[in-house]
Amino acid sequence: QQQVKQSPQSLIVQKGGISIINCAYENTAFDYFPWYQQFPGKGPALLIAIRPDVSEKKEGRFTISFNKSAKQFSLHIMDSQPGDSATYFCAASKDTGFQKLVFGTGTRLLVSP
């Protein structure tokens, strides 16, 4: 119940295309869903996060779509650029006090020029 399932494992998108990464969770107590971007040899950086009171959040080219009933959320990267090539992790946690993050397995995104 603590798992967060992430797909696909890897993704190749042409420059200018839309990258879509999906995550699913089981624990209905989760109510904070961040996405992290990680470049090789670096620590993860918070990209965007959403709480279940909204179904979508957009920041620049990055959008999170959230489906509470399906217990799924996804990251959309619009107009994908080669500089977006990185590994993306979804995560989830409870917001009661401070709870640890549960990470997805990661998606390696390659944006071809």
Added chain:
Amino acid sequence: GAVVSQHPSWVICKSGTSVKIECRSLDFQATTMFWYRQFPKQSLMLMATSNEGSKATYEQGVEKDKFLINHASLTLSTLTVTSAHPEDSSFYICSARDRAGTSTDTQYFGPGTRLTVL
């Protein structure tokens, strides 16, 4: 703001020696810091949660006597890998929660430390 640093960024040591990794919050106070381990092409695995002034809470399967964690101040936590062996070679990443932050969940990650044990 919200910068977390780690030192060293990489370290190579001989089997049997101990290695200390520092994690510092540079521009904020962190009551809680987390230590993760990441193997190549894999996700982050939480090792322990470190609270300032108290003992760390270790995840199941993590040897607390092997991975010593100290969180002596609001800006510094250390992870010491004792009697390191080649299987301890990994990428160690810390994160910190901003004490003054309005979000209870925002973690800021350090750049990681690559440990190689020969």
